[in-house]
Structure formats: structure tokens, C-alpha cells
Amino acid sequence: MTDLLAATAELVDIASPSLAEGPFADLVEGWLRDVPWLTVDRHGDNVVARTELGRDQRLVLAGHLDTVPANDNEVARIEGDTLWGLGSADMKGGLAVFLELARTVDAPTCDVTYVFYAAEEIAAEHSGLLQLFRERPDLVAADAAILGEPTDGWIEAGCQGTARVRLSLTGERAHTARPWKGRNAIHRLGPILEAIAGYEAREPTIDGCTYREAIQAVFVEGGVAGNVVPDEAVLTVNLRIAPDRTLDEAVDAFRSMVAPWTEDGDGFEVVDRSEPAPPSLTHPLLAPLVEAGTPVRAKLGWTDVARFAEHGIPAINLGPGDSSVAHMRDEHVTRDSIERVHAALHGLLTAS
Amino acid sequence: MTDLLAATAELVDIASPSLAEGPFADLVEGWLRDVPWLTVDRHGDNVVARTELGRDQRLVLAGHLDTVPANDNEVARIEGDTLWGLGSADMKGGLAVFLELARTVDAPTCDVTYVFYAAEEIAAEHSGLLQLFRERPDLVAADAAILGEPTDGWIEAGCQGTARVRLSLTGERAHTARPWKGRNAIHRLGPILEAIAGYEAREPTIDGCTYREAIQAVFVEGGVAGNVVPDEAVLTVNLRIAPDRTLDEAVDAFRSMVAPWTEDGDGFEVVDRSEPAPPSLTHPLLAPLVEAGTPVRAKLGWTDVARFAEHGIPAINLGPGDSSVAHMRDEHVTRDSIERVHAALHGLLTAS
Structure with missing residues (x-):
């Protein structure tokens, strides 16, 4: 299997501060266009890749491409099983998991839409996700959504x-x-x-x-x-x-x-x-995660989960890394955290 | 006797907003230079006129030349015994009284220093009175002082x-x-x-x-x-x-x-x-005012009385006009108020 910690380190080394994430979006778009079972759309600096298998249900896996400005931490550094660097937790670890799933799971049990979007870390007017909901709602239509924001592998349900x-x-x-x-x-x-x-x-x-x-x-x-x-x-x-x-x-x-x-x-x-968003843990696309033993807690902060909820799409947060180190100079993520999230989502997409 | 309401109206019609009171100071200086018993000094836009009779005690009568900016009230208007206009209360009524005393009381029972100073209505750094204390303390030296700020003829003693x-x-x-x-x-x-x-x-x-x-x-x-x-x-x-x-x-x-x-x-x-300034009502230069029946109350606001107190000179406020109309568009002063103050001060300067 791909070394997901090393893969995350490669993503950290690609600078993508808000409003300058275009080159990173170009790379992501290129990687996904090579995947035969995905239909890829580019809209602004947002990249959307979809399976079109005719499944009953469609799940969005969404993550933002941008980071906050560097704080003397723009170069990835791996020590043992920990990766240090800007965006390692928020949220290039999550992106590495999604990219791995997109490139390896050719026949998920539900259709999947991978959404890589721009400008989450700044004012809402710039939000790539809002741009998609506004201008290309077809690309983000789904029955449920999972955001890869850092939760250290917990399901953080709904949001306040x-x-x-x-x-x-x-x-x-x-x-x-x-x-x-x-x-x-x-x-x-x-x-x-x-x-x-x-x-x-x-x-x-x-x-x-x-x-x-x-x-x-x-x-x-x-x-x-x-x-x-x-x-x-x-x-x-x-x-x-x-x-x-x-x-x-x-x-x-x-x-x-x-x-x-x-x-x-x-x-x-x-x-x-x-508005707050409900936990949505009983939704058939999300309940299997809980049943598989993924730990659950409430999401107290506000995330883009609420954007999906506003559009009638139940959503949760689930990603590697600890949100308390996000935006900090000592931002980091562990191999274990990334691999747990990958295992949980891989299980969800491939369970019979 | 001079019509003091008309005299005040003439002063109101001479514009003297803060930092532009020079022309008014020129006029005051000219009037006082014509008075044979006064020694006149000009320092900046401050005019100081002194008797030099060798009396035991010296009293300062002080008032500021400047006004706040006009508020559609720069033209004097007399209706009956009331004068309306910018500075009528704060404090050209008081200046009219001081100018009248300066030009008519040739042999006061104490030596008198008439101080007409600039820039009271703005930040302390511009204060003409502070300039005198700093650069020409000899001109403002005295045993007691009376400021002509509007008190409607009351002695407002000391200040908080x-x-x-x-x-x-x-x-x-x-x-x-x-x-x-x-x-x-x-x-x-x-x-x-x-x-x-x-x-x-x-x-x-x-x-x-x-x-x-x-x-x-x-x-x-x-x-x-x-x-x-x-x-x-x-x-x-x-x-x-x-x-x-x-x-x-x-x-x-x-x-x-x-x-x-x-x-x-x-x-x-x-x-x-x-610092607060004490009432000073027992000072021999001020006590006669109280004994003559001038009503007394505490001064709650802060005025230049405190500047004199800081220099060891007991001081009070006593002037025509109501401080509550100062700086207001409907600023006004009554003949009665001006004449009461004139009578009180004339009595003080001429009592045996």
C-alpha cells in the first residue's frame, strides 16, 4: 500500500495558500484525469472527480486544497511516524487519504464524488465550495457527505x-x-x-x-x-x-x-x-462507519458540514490530524491517524 | 454707564474661533493701550493689562478670547434684554465686564491684572494661559484670581x-x-x-x-x-x-x-x-464677594481655576451667562446676568 505519511509530506511541499492554490489544483486534476473510473471536472480552482456506476446512493468526500499562510513551517519534515509542516493536519492528510481512495477504489459500493475545493481558510465570499453550490450544484449533489477536516480519526457529527x-x-x-x-x-x-x-x-x-x-x-x-x-x-x-x-x-x-x-x-x-447541522449518524451511507467502531463525538465548531446540511445533504467530519494544532507553527500529523481514517473510509466504500 | 449687553454684542460680532483669535487680541490690545493707568503686554495672542499702584495684594481677572466653532450663530442678535450668539455666554459677556472695569476703575483697592488669553476651548497644548505660566509667569503672578467663565453671577468655588x-x-x-x-x-x-x-x-x-x-x-x-x-x-x-x-x-x-x-x-x-482646587473663599481678596451677598456654590467641572491653583494662586469662577448653553447653537446671555457680575466685581475693586 502507498506510504500515506510520505504522500502527505509530498502534498505539504506543494504550497497552496488561500487564493494561490491553483498550481496545486492543476496537479490534483492531472492525477485524477489518469484514473479511468473517474469523470473529472475543473471549475475555478476546484476539482471534482466522480464515479458513475449507477449506484442507488452517492457519497461526497470533500476537502479544501488551501492552507493558512506559512509560519516558518512550509517544508515537510518526517520524524519517525510524525509529519511536521504547514497543512499536515489541516488538511493535506485528509487529501492524501481521498486521493488514495480515488486512485485505488475502482468499484465502490456507492457512487463517490471527490471534491477538492479552494479557499476554505478565508472569508466565505471566496469559498470554492460555495462557488460549486452556486454555479455547479450538479457537481456536489449527493445523498451524504464526509469532510476530511482534522478530527484525529473520530467522527465529529454535525456541527453547532x-x-x-x-x-x-x-x-x-x-x-x-x-x-x-x-x-x-x-x-x-x-x-x-x-x-x-x-x-x-x-x-x-x-x-x-x-x-x-x-x-x-x-x-x-x-x-x-x-x-x-x-x-x-x-x-x-x-x-x-x-x-x-x-x-x-x-x-x-x-x-x-x-x-x-x-x-x-x-x-x-x-x-x-x-444554522446548526444535525449529526446524521443514522443515514444509511454514514451509519456503517459507526457500526464499524469508528469513535463518535459532537462537532462543536462550525465547518463546511453546515454548507452541505443547508443543501439537504447530511454530513460529518472525519479526517486525520488534531484540530488543535491546525494553524499552528508546530502543525503535525501521525501515520497512525492517517491510516485509521483511510481504513475507515476504505471499509465504508468497499463493504458489501 | 456703558450698555454692557450692547458691548457684549459687539464682541460677539468679532469672530474669534480658537487659533484664529489674533485679530480680536489686536483690538483688545488697542483698547487697553489707550487706558492711562494700565501697563499692557502682548505675548502671542494673549493680552495682559496691569495696574501698578503698589497695593499689598494683586488680583487677576482672567478670561479667554476664543470661542468654539460657529453653529449658525455667529451674528449677535439682541431681543429685549437677551443677547443671542456664539460666545455670548462663553465668555464674551465676561470679557465685556472685564474690559469695562479695566477702562473705568482707575484706582482699585488692590492691584489688578486683566488677562485675556487664547485657545481655551481646545487641547491644553495650545492654551494661552499655560503659555503665559510657562513663558511669562511674571505677567500672571497674583495673590488670587477670578475667571469669568459663565456661572450666571454665582461664585463657583474651586473646582473638582x-x-x-x-x-x-x-x-x-x-x-x-x-x-x-x-x-x-x-x-x-x-x-x-x-x-x-x-x-x-x-x-x-x-x-x-x-x-x-x-x-x-x-x-x-x-x-x-x-x-x-x-x-x-x-x-x-x-x-x-x-x-x-x-x-x-x-x-x-x-x-x-x-x-x-x-x-x-x-x-x-x-x-x-x-488636581482639584480648593474653594479659597476665605482669601482676603475673595471673601468680600461672599460678604457682599454674591451667591456661592461648588464648581463641579474642571476649569482653568485649577491652573491658578497649581501655581499657588487661589481662584474662583464668576461670570455672566449659563454654562449649560455654552457651546450650544442657542447660546445666549441676559443683561441682568452681565450687570450683576459687573456690580459684584466693581464693588470688590472699589470697596474701601
Whole structure:
């Protein structure tokens, strides 16, 4: 079998920072065009390779080609069974697994669409995956999807939703020497921040996955001048929402939570929102992974899994490498982690 | 007697926005050079006129020549006994009184220094009064001082001090989906803001003047990214300090107040400070004003009174016009207010 750690090292040595992943996409496209059982499409810097075996079900295996900028770690280095280097965990280990499967599994038990896409590490407007959903939805149509983001071989099921709420508190300006003539909007933040800090996170369990919601202040801003009682303070709060409720429900609950200290004239605006995605572990294309003993946990962060869920495609995360070293100078991945993921997916694609 | 409302209107019609008060200073200088009992010095855009009668005591009467920018109110307009227009209250009414006294009181019972100075309405670096203290301290030397800032004819005694404290709270960054791995610095503001909002102001009475201290948040800032638990939050607080304690004492008291929620690694920095000034109402040059029935109250804001106090010169505010209309489009002053101040000061300079 291919040495997947060495194969990952070769991918690390091909620079592919966001918006400059074109040359890497060219190479991937070339490798896949040599595979007789795949139909390959290139769209922008995205490469999509599909089997067309007429199976009842189609599974997407998707991974992004790009990395964050180098941090003195752009050269791959193998020590024993560990590979160090930019993108080794996020997510060239996953890409190496997908490329190996694409080139070796000629008759999978479901049809497979391998999606290698651009620009995941930067603002959503550049996302290659969104570009495909928008411009070539036929290329990403499927019954279920697996993203190769680093999970160290665990199934990370679904993902939590995220919303950002911008809460504007009003007050009335006055000179700070006569503050009783005004009303301090910054002071009004006090009990609201105390309530947020004291929030006890919901921890619902769905399909055996325990999620953990969060409410976190992420920005605060206010002030007019050094001698003026401020008439506005703006708090931006990030809500992380488990998939047992909708984003609207979570936003309404937050609104009720701060209601004792807000009033008419204050602003409450949802400035950014992505729905949570359910775990989908009972889907017939995904359940065999669980049955085969792949360990399962909830995905707390937000990933492109949610993009698939938005399009009605159940999706999970499953890839080699530890997400906690992603974007770090000491990013690395182990042979064991890569091989476990390969074994799990190979089993899924070839099980009778 | 001169019509002081009309005289004030003439001064309003001479534009003198900060840093462009030179032509007005030229006129004032010319008027005063015609007065035989005055020695006139020009320094920058400051004009100083002194009697040199060899009296035991010397009193400064000081006022600034400049105004804030016009707000569609640069033309003087008299309706009945009210004058409307830019600077009518702050402080060309006071200047009209001082010019009248300078030109009519030829033998005051104390020596008098009339100080007409530039650039009070803008940053301290431009202050004409500070320029005089720095470069020509002989011109502003005195035993006591009266500033003609608008007090509607009240003696506003002394002034409160002011300090700005910059409190930096630290935390630890983490992804907002896993906030328990970090520590939210913005959340730490909650109890501190509650303590500040709940602060019960000290209200000491000195020489019959009741001061009212204040602690007010004036700026707040924090945040890293929409999905990051922030590791710093900065709160700037303005302390207003009565003259029965020093600025250092007030800052220490504030430090103790927030101590339950701050810790090593947080920042606590005094970024701006001006000491309070005592009421000085028992000074022999000022006491006669009180004895003559001029009403007295504490000065809560900070004025150039504190500059004199810093140089060991007891000072008070006393001028026509209401400070609450200063810097407003509908700025105005009444004949009664101007004449009361003139009468009080004329009495002071001529009492046996």
C-alpha cells in the first residue's frame, strides 16, 4: 500500500495558500484525469472527480486544497511516524487519504464524488465550495457527505450553529462632572455581562453526541470623549447553538435572557448566522462507519458540514490530524491517524 | 454707564474661533493701550493689562478670547434684554465686564491684572494661559484670581479634580465554540461596571460649597474576532474628585473599589490627571464677594481655576451667562446676568 505519511509530506511541499492554490489544483486534476473510473471536472480552482456506476446512493468526500499562510513551517519534515509542516493536519492528510481512495477504489459500493475545493481558510465570499453550490450544484449533489477536516480519526457529527448578535444599549450624554443629568450606556453593560458570564451552557445529547452551547461576548465598544457620559455602548455576542434547536430559537432565548436589562430604543440585531447541522449518524451511507467502531463525538465548531446540511445533504467530519494544532507553527500529523481514517473510509466504500 | 449687553454684542460680532483669535487680541490690545493707568503686554495672542499702584495684594481677572466653532450663530442678535450668539455666554459677556472695569476703575483697592488669553476651548497644548505660566509667569503672578467663565453671577468655588484611569483586563484566547479553554476578558467587565454604576458619590461640603464626586466609564473597548474569546478588554474611567482629597487618594480609593475583580497582570494606569482646587473663599481678596451677598456654590467641572491653583494662586469662577448653553447653537446671555457680575466685581475693586 502507498506510504500515506510520505504522500502527505509530498502534498505539504506543494504550497497552496488561500487564493494561490491553483498550481496545486492543476496537479490534483492531472492525477485524477489518469484514473479511468473517474469523470473529472475543473471549475475555478476546484476539482471534482466522480464515479458513475449507477449506484442507488452517492457519497461526497470533500476537502479544501488551501492552507493558512506559512509560519516558518512550509517544508515537510518526517520524524519517525510524525509529519511536521504547514497543512499536515489541516488538511493535506485528509487529501492524501481521498486521493488514495480515488486512485485505488475502482468499484465502490456507492457512487463517490471527490471534491477538492479552494479557499476554505478565508472569508466565505471566496469559498470554492460555495462557488460549486452556486454555479455547479450538479457537481456536489449527493445523498451524504464526509469532510476530511482534522478530527484525529473520530467522527465529529454535525456541527453547532453560530450567530452573532449586536446589542446596542442607549443612554444620554452629559458632562461627567454632572453625570446625573445623563445616563451611562457603558454602565448598562454590567448586569448583561454578568448574566452572560453566568450562563450555564445547554449540553444536549443527540445520536449519542453531546453538544455544548456557548454565549460569548466577542466585541465591546463605546465612548464619546474623556469627559462625556456615553450615550451608546455596543456589545457583540457570539451564540454557539446545538442542533437540537434552530438558530431563531436560540436567538429568542438570548433575547429573553437580556430582556431584564434592555428596553425600547436599544438595538438587537443578528448580524451573522449559520444554522446548526444535525449529526446524521443514522443515514444509511454514514451509519456503517459507526457500526464499524469508528469513535463518535459532537462537532462543536462550525465547518463546511453546515454548507452541505443547508443543501439537504447530511454530513460529518472525519479526517486525520488534531484540530488543535491546525494553524499552528508546530502543525503535525501521525501515520497512525492517517491510516485509521483511510481504513475507515476504505471499509465504508468497499463493504458489501 | 456703558450698555454692557450692547458691548457684549459687539464682541460677539468679532469672530474669534480658537487659533484664529489674533485679530480680536489686536483690538483688545488697542483698547487697553489707550487706558492711562494700565501697563499692557502682548505675548502671542494673549493680552495682559496691569495696574501698578503698589497695593499689598494683586488680583487677576482672567478670561479667554476664543470661542468654539460657529453653529449658525455667529451674528449677535439682541431681543429685549437677551443677547443671542456664539460666545455670548462663553465668555464674551465676561470679557465685556472685564474690559469695562479695566477702562473705568482707575484706582482699585488692590492691584489688578486683566488677562485675556487664547485657545481655551481646545487641547491644553495650545492654551494661552499655560503659555503665559510657562513663558511669562511674571505677567500672571497674583495673590488670587477670578475667571469669568459663565456661572450666571454665582461664585463657583474651586473646582473638582479629574483623572482618567485606563483599566486593562486580561483573559485568554480560545475558540468561542470551546470557551472553557480560554477566559473572556470582556465578561470580566461585568462586576466592575456594576460596582461603578452602584457607586454612591461622596458629597463633601467645604467653605459652604457642596461638591459631588463622580466615577463614570467613558470608553470601553475589546474584541479580537467574531469567533474568538477575547483576551483583553480596556475600560477608561473618569474620576471627578472633590477638593477635600488629593487626586492620588481618589485614584487609590478607586483601585480598592475594583480590587475584588482585578488581579496581577491586569493594567491600571492613570492616563490624564488634574488636581482639584480648593474653594479659597476665605482669601482676603475673595471673601468680600461672599460678604457682599454674591451667591456661592461648588464648581463641579474642571476649569482653568485649577491652573491658578497649581501655581499657588487661589481662584474662583464668576461670570455672566449659563454654562449649560455654552457651546450650544442657542447660546445666549441676559443683561441682568452681565450687570450683576459687573456690580459684584466693581464693588470688590472699589470697596474701601
